[in-house]
Amino acid sequence: MRFASLGSGSRGNAMLVEAGSTCLMVDCGFSITETEKRLTRLGRSPEELSAILVTHEHSDHIRGVLPFARRHAIPVWMTHGTAAALPEGDLPPLHAIAGYTDFHVGDIQVQPYPVPHDAREPCQFLFHSGRHRLGLLTDCGSLTPHIVSTLQGCDALVLEFNHDPEMLARGSYPPALKRRVGGDYGHLNNHQARRLLEQIELGPLQHLVAAHLSEKNNAPERVREQLDAFDGRLDYSLACQDGGFDWRTLE
Template sequence: MLKVASLGSGSKGNATLIATEKATVMVDCGFTLKETLKRLERLEVAPSSVDAILVTHEHQDHISGVGPLSRKFDIPVWSTKGSLLSGKCGKLKNYSIIEGFQGFEIGDIDILPISVPHDAREPCQYLFSAHQKRLAVLTDLGSYTPEIVETLQDCHGLLLECNHDEEMLWNGPYPYSLKQRVGGPLGHMSNNQAIKLLQQVISQNLELLIASHISEQNNCPDLVKKTVAEAAGWPPERVFIAEQDEGFGWFELTKN
């Protein structure tokens, strides 16, 4: 059994839970401690049951709650050296450095860090494997590489960044400099980029597809569902959205 849930996804805060019957890990924590505990309670997860917090990068919407949560409940933190050197976690008593994007294990979950192009010190995303299931969390990247495409082959579940619609971004209210950053090769993936990546990695194994990190100003969930579903050859109701306020509840990978 491999399952996933989200505390929330977007520019105001991000946190994702990956769990088996034996282990639970959190990818990022971009909420205050109080808000994190409230959202964990909604998912019926005790903070003391979280075995590790995995950091993707040091931007505030991903890392601001990592230190407080780790210190409060003595949860180990895993991070690249670059992300840790940002100092955004504060002083940590319990942490491990990810060296060279080498894989590691937590309980019965195999975890492979994925190097991604994003405007941070040493950003990564993660591929999780357990019980013959593969689940990738792939958000916060401005573009994708051949190595990313290769790593994502034969996934059973995919959390895929669909940050912005390109037309909405460039015609929207952001300052030009911010538009350049978001739409640039180290910024965030557009809907078009996401579907191009999806078309290169989708297989008969894929049973769960969740669009994440959707911009509230420069995108629309209905547009994302329609666009991604068409690319996958699925009905729109099979594509799910990681919302900023609600995240999403538990999804279990079950298809044989």
């Protein structure tokens, strides 16, 4: 199994997960042209995508999903709530995720799980290749026991480090937006992400990617300060808005 990102942040998100002959895209917050360009950078083409999975309907995650899927005839998987938030019109083939139960797309078993976020029916995903487990957690305002339990024993984890609470408080966002971002249905801050890592087993973790960093309310050095506290037990990297991150392979 391997995984990569086309871009991570408030201006657009998309991630690839690959195992065997299956390549999944998670979300697509970019235009058709930009998505195709970023896929090329990662050595992939739209024709190689088996499906697009959607976490929720916010524009930085879903902006390009429908037009890209229509153009390239790619099936799309999302929750009933997310589907209900879509505009009416010509839709690509949709598969509803029911009851947060596991499903297979080709060689990958997908385990959706619910998260607290201000969307209709948001979810995140755990991917199983048969040998490895890759966890994804972004766009989540607070940790729950179910989240912690789901992400135990991951071989790789893409984890939101959205904002630094002090930078958010001092920043230029209006008060209502600050409350939304920092609230229980907003985004994980650096300290919350660290607390999750303190609650899961780190032994199997080959790769940790800090993702969805705010360009206005966070700084790479503040994220590294939290991760360096684990005294070298984490092999980590930081995703960025423009470059995402290159392929990470699970051995």
